[in-house]
Amino acid sequence: MAKADAPDLLNHEGLRIAERDPVNDEYTYGRGKDELRPIEIEAGVLNRADGSAYLEWGENKVLAATYGPRECHPRRDQDPAEAVVRVTYNMAPFSVSDRTRPGPSRRDREIGKVTSEALEPAVLTQLYPGAAIDVFIEIIEAEAGTRCAGLTAASVSMADAGIPMKGLVTSCAAGKIEDDVVLDLSREEDFHGEADLPIAVVPKTGDVVLLQMDGDLSADEFDEAIDKAYEACYDIHDLQKQALVDRYQGSATNGGNR
């Protein structure tokens, strides 16, 4: 990425970029340092999948679908003691401004791996030995923070699929721009900032199930970033819960279990 035409990431009031005008290349400021981009989650958007979720996080648009628990193929992937959680992360070719080459890239496989390892501790896998739970994350539009968005959507889609879980998994990133630790980096901040630190939490237990870092942070900044992202996960968790409640509230009004 060309670093030359970096916009100001913070304005004179210390506010971050809230909106961009791609035609005139202008930025509107107004986002606080601890402010998340707007998030919207909807559960149960696909008919063919066992469970699904659609999430918009800033300009990220993510679709997640879950199948299973179902017979695990190929058989060599089976675990006789518990179910395996397999995640496929894929970016649509049109999800970024330069077309991405279709097919799994090194990055896609890495994100699929870390996402499945983040989801697995929350799933009661011992209930379905030999089965597979397949989760597909499709990035339709990307703006930075897609692994967090994907993981958050995946967790809602799993709950929608009726997978028994200890709790939902929530993910959020913090990072460093212009020597300040801020929450939830946007595209410009990700490109031109100094560090990005995505984490995932199981809010029910408080366990951190994903921790990655790109760039440099001092020990103090690291602690601050973790705290910020960790706290934000609990706010996002409320949105996840609400999405699931909204999806099933209708069927609850009449007794539901008929």
Next chain:
Amino acid sequence: MSREVVVPGDLLDDSGQKEAGSNAYKEGSEVYAERVGLKKEGSNHVEVVALSGKRYEPQRGDLVIGTIIEAKPSIWFLDINGPSDVGMHVNEVPWRVDFGETTKYLDIGETALMKVYHVDEQREAQVTMKDRTCRKLEGGTTITVPPSKVPRIIGRRGSMIKTIKNNTDCRLFVGKNGVIWFDGEPEEVSHVRDAIHMIVDQAHTSGLTERVETFLDEGPEAVDPPTE
């Protein structure tokens, strides 16, 4: 009657007095939900009536409809929309099947009505056709609906299924696993399919049996919109 919708990880009870029922788990003295559903409290337990999920949890005694996906010399493997494929040994069918002749009786892709006769601790099920109600289902089509909607498709004392059968000339079997098999004139088959989709979509509304009857009798235009 409205009950609280809970999601995985929600605290159901922290009194320490109650055990975890279905779709719930216990940690110390606290009970939490493990699936999305409705919280239901009993006198000494608390459980979640699952609303989410489209997969079938095999239970002993359930009548299910399975599709053959694999035939070995002395065993069939079937898909019953559950967490794993189930096996059915040749001893479990009402016919005398010689070694290696399984496909003569049930070939890959064919469907049959069968009974779950055993579920082990691993939740692996075994099915049998040695029951009067069990049979091979020849011809016809199947559709799969969420197993949680099956009681609604059957209706109170079979009222809904009777409505469908009385208003069409279709033969129809509903498996507990959410697989529905039906056969009849092509026009009626598509009619029944639409009716089943309607039941699934509007399962939570009241007066559904009457609306399904109108739908089958007079067509989709005559049906009043559902009331919540």
